[in-house]
Amino acid sequence: xxxxxxxxxxxxxxxxxxxxxxxxxxxxxxxxxxxxxxxxxxxxxxxxxxxxxxxxxxxxxxxx
Ligand SMILES: [Zn+2]
Numbered sequence: 001x002x003x004x005x006x007x008x009x010x011x012x013x014x015x016x017x018x019x020x021x022x023x024x025x026x027x028x029x030x031x032x033x034x035x036x037x038x039x040x041x042x043x044x045x046x047x048x049x050x051x052x053x054x055x056x057x058x059x060x061x062x063x064x
Contacts, residue, residue, distance in 0.1 A: 003028055017053055
């Protein structure tokens with residue numbers, strides 16, 4: 001299985017963003033949900049950003 005958005009292989013044990021979210025990876029879904037204002041997703045995405053897992057992510061609270 002691959003993510004329908006970015007093509008990442010899903011459920012890879014060494015890739016924490018590859019969790020299967022109904023055919024798409026958490027890497028994509030988390031950012032979309034955070035963008036839509038889902039606080040729980042935003043919290044997770046922020047933590048992953050702090051750990052260097054999402055170097056290209058822009059925190060919506062700081063992007064103006
Ligand atoms: Zn993806």
